[in-house]
Amino acid sequence: MGILHYIGLRDKHKGIFQSLVMSDAIERLRRASGSDFSMVISSLERSTDINSKKVFNEVESGTDEYEEGKEKLRLHKIRERDPQLIKEAKRRFKKKHGELFCEACGINFEKMYGERGKDFIEGHHKKPVSEMKEGETTKVEDIGMLCSNCHRMIHRIPMVSIEELKKSLGFSWKGFS
Ligand SMILES: [Zn+2]
Ligand SMILES: [Zn+2]
Structure with missing residues (x-):
């Protein structure tokens, strides 16, 4: 499952988490200006292993599959x-x-x-x-x-x-x- 659909982002954001591990992705969301991702961040922290070293490589295909x-x-x-x-x-x-x-x-x-x-x-x-x-x-x-x-x-x-x-x-x- 792609992180993008999880946080309700679409195509224009494709690739923003590319090769990041979960903790870095959360950090990036925390620092994002313009939008408040606090709810997204807390749900990610609750539902995923934030220490996971798995990187986000399949964001694009995951997102497409989800849309389909x-x-x-x-x-x-x-x-x-x-x-x-x-x-x-x-x-x-x-x-x-x-x-x-x-x-x-x-x-x-x-x-x-x-x-x-x-x-x-x-x-x-x-x-x-x-x-x-x-x-x-x-x-x-x-x-x-x-x-x-x-x-x-x-x-x-x-x-x-x-x-x-x-x-x-x-x-x-x-x-x-
Ligand atoms: Zn029945
Ligand atoms: Zn039915």
């Missing part, structure tokens, strides 16, 4: 917000399985919450964020069904697939009788 990742995550979320796509994915899922349930943990909102939970489920874009391209269209079969908990867990960085989340569940879902 952010863009892909944005596309992912835009696609998940397409109401027609999600509606059609839910309709097909219900037709195929006879009910809506979370593909990771198995919860069926209607069985859990009664009438209030009827037809509730969230659509998740299954295509790995790393493989997403701009302008590419999303197919109905790219949308998976998830409960709100599983959906948020899947979106924690680094994102995992539904199958991976399923494997990490600490219980096996038996469903309601």
Whole structure:
């Protein structure tokens, strides 16, 4: 992870920490005029090893990668917000399985919450964020069904697939009788 995105700086600052060790980078921020980096400095001191002798060499590629990742995550979320796509994915899922349930943990909102939970489920874009391209269209079969908990867990960085989340569940879902 590049230090630049960490402190919210952009391209024009690329290279300013090049080949500095953490303690020198912090010193440079401390002496920077014009902006107050005190919050950045204290969070760096809290979250990193300030005695680390590792130098900042990958600042540029790290920053680019981060920007690209952010863009892909944005596309992912835009696609998940397409109401027609999600509606059609839910309709097909219900037709195929006879009910809506979370593909990771198995919860069926209607069985859990009664009438209030009827037809509730969230659509998740299954295509790995790393493989997403701009302008590419999303197919109905790219949308998976998830409960709100599983959906948020899947979106924690680094994102995992539904199958991976399923494997990490600490219980096996038996469903309601
Ligand atoms: Zn779930
Ligand atoms: Zn999602």
